[in-house]
Amino acid sequence: MDNKLLNRNEKYIIGVSGGPDSMFLLDNIYHNPELDINNFIVCLVNYQKRADSDHDEQIVLEYCKKQNIKIYVKKVTSADYDKYQTISHNFQNVARDIRYDFFLQISKKYHCHGVLIAHNLTDHIETYILQKQRNGIVEYYGLNQISYYHSHLLGSELKIIRMMLKITREEIIEYLFHNQINYAIDSTNILGIYNRNIIRNEIQQINLQDMLLEINQKNNENKKLKLLAKDYLIDNFGQINVISFNAINNVQLQKIIIFNYFKINKLVQLISNKKRKFLDEIIKELKSTKPNIIIKVNNDYSLVKSYDNVEIINNNVLQPTTVKVTAITNLPIKWKEKIILQGTKNSYNFKIAANQFPLTITNDVLFLQKVIVTKTSLNRWFIKNKIPILARKSYFILDAQNQLVFVNNLVDLKINKFINNTWPEKHNLFFFMIK
Numbered sequence: 001m002d003n004k005l006l007n008r009n010e011k012y013i014i015g016v017s018g019g020p021d022s023m024f025l026l027d028n029i030y031h032n033p034e035l036d037i038n039n040f041i042v043c044l045v046n047y048q049k050r051a052d053s054d055h056d057e058q059i060v061l062e063y064c065k066k067q068n069i070k071i072y073v074k075k076v077t078s079a080d081y082d083k084y085q086t087i088s089h090n091f092q093n094v095a096r097d098i099r100y101d102f103f104l105q106i107s108k109k110y111h112c113h114g115v116l117i118a119h120n121l122t123d124h125i126e127t128y129i130l131q132k133q134r135n136g137i138v139e140y141y142g143l144n145q146i147s148y149y150h151s152h153l154l155g156s157e158l159k160i161i162r163m164m165l166k167i168t169r170e171e172i173i174e175y176l177f178h179n180q181i182n183y184a185i186d187s188t189n190i191l192g193i194y195n196r197n198i199i200r201n202e203i204q205q206i207n208l209q210d211m212l213l214e215i216n217q218k219n220n221e222n223k224k225l226k227l228l229a230k231d232y233l234i235d236n237f238g239q240i241n242v243i244s245f246n247a248i249n250n251v252q253l254q255k256i257i258i259f260n261y262f263k264i265n266k267l268v269q270l271i272s273n274k275k276r277k278f279l280d281e282i283i284k285e286l287k288s289t290k291p292n293i294i295i296k297v298n299n300d301y302s303l304v305k306s307y308d309n310v311e312i313i314n315n316n317v318l319q320p321t322t323v324k325v326t327a328i329t330n331l332p333i334k335w336k337e338k339i340i341l342q343g344t345k346n347s348y349n350f351k352i353a354a355n356q357f358p359l360t361i362t363n364d365v366l367f368l369q370k371v372i373v374t375k376t377s378l379n380r381w382f383i384k385n386k387i388p389i390l391a392r393k394s395y396f397i398l399d400a401q402n403q404l405v406f407v408n409n410l411v412d413l414k415i416n417k418f419i420n421n422t423w424p425e426k427h428n429l430f431f432f433m434i435k
């Protein structure tokens with residue numbers, strides 16, 4: 001065990017589930033002559049989800065009683081589950097948050113330096129193999145000796161210390177058997193049995209030293225790429241610029257930039273849960289010659305590429321706005337001002353007669369497509385003039401019972417006619433921008 005990770009004068013929590021790994025950890029701390037067991041507090045979370053969870057608890061209680069070690073047990077109630085399920089719906093995440101928040105509370109109470117967790121070499125390798133299969137972006141390949149848990153509910157941080165990352169599961173079982181230490185058979189596992197068996201087989205076939213070297217190399221490379229990604233976003237004021245992004249020839253770096261871009265927009269959970277292909281798809285779309293692309297991320301957000309810019313947009317913003325107005329007094333204030341302004345300041349003759357109501361005011365692209373501007377559709381005009389997708393949303397058309405056409409003086413447009421020719425040439429269309 002990596003004892004150098006501990007400071008003999010500090011206090012620590014030990015997370016003990018009763019399983020072999022954490023019983024090994026506990027027993028090794030207890031028997032370590034350089035450490036004072038009074039500086040350690042065992043914490044156990046009984047999820048009360050399995051028939052044997054009370055039995056597991058009993059194993060740990062008995063050990064602690066025999067060796068006179070301070071122990072805290074949290075029995076998770078349905079109220080706890082309800083409370084945490086508002087933050088995440090994934091049971092593994094809920095269970096982890098409950099566990100670490102409990103560690104955090106006890107840690108605060110006793111001014112502890114962190115929590116010791118019994119992740120071992122086998123977990124480290126398994127984690128790495130899974131990460132390789134997923135081929136996504138990771139903070140760290142395999143498991144890190146030190147990491148930090150940030151609690152959403154408690155708003156503070158807990159240091160997680162893994163001092164067993166060089167010990168294999170076989171060594172653990174061997175030790176427990178040899179020393180006659182009682183432990184619980186772990187019947188819960190995040191990986192399905194199928195997936196876990198595949199990984200176990202893979203682990204048996206690999207050369208551990210080679211694999212550890214590979215993980216090391218990957219982490220060094222990852223560290224460098226993370227710094228480059230950080231620099232890129234700093235240089236671009238936190239934005240992605242399509243031209244400079246496409247000039248990068250390292251796909252992994254591009255992925256980290258996108259990942260960090262979501263992170264600084266506080267939306268990293270949107271892509272962390274996505275299939276691994278998602279980042280590849282984004283990169284492909286950013287490379288494509290199409291100037292305007294909307295990539296739906298989920299029901300709430302889209303990533304919008306518009307010429308050189310990339311933006312994360314709430315899907316509501318992309319929805320067209322269409323308003324029916326039955327009388328001029330019903331117009332939204334700023335629109336009313338615009339209309340009056342247009343009518344008075346411009347040479348365009350502007351009057352809406354009572355019989356022209358109801359008016360339709362819309363920025364719906366489908367509607368705009370029908371509008372002909374200097375012989376091209378308004379849509380083509382947008383493209384020709386490189387109007388970004390979002391800016392197009394501020395171009396509204398007013399349709400007053402097919403009677404009016406007015407051109408906004410903010411843009412120099414000559415609107416000729418509707419594409420379908422059902423509107424006579426003279427018919428007016430009111431076209432204006434809303435800032």
Ligand SMILES: Nc1ncnc2c1ncn2[C@@H]1O[C@H](COP(=O)(O)OP(=O)(O)OP(=O)(O)O)[C@@H](O)[C@H]1O
Pocket residue numbers: 014015016017021022043044045046047096099116117118119123190
């Ligand atoms: N119910 C529990 N009570 C106390 N400590 C626990 C409990 N479950 C797990 N631990 C601690 O956490 C370590 C890792 O447990 P486990 O392998 O189940 O977690 P994991 O599935 O790898 O996910 P994570 O640690 O990210 O939650 C255990 O070895 C033990 O130290």
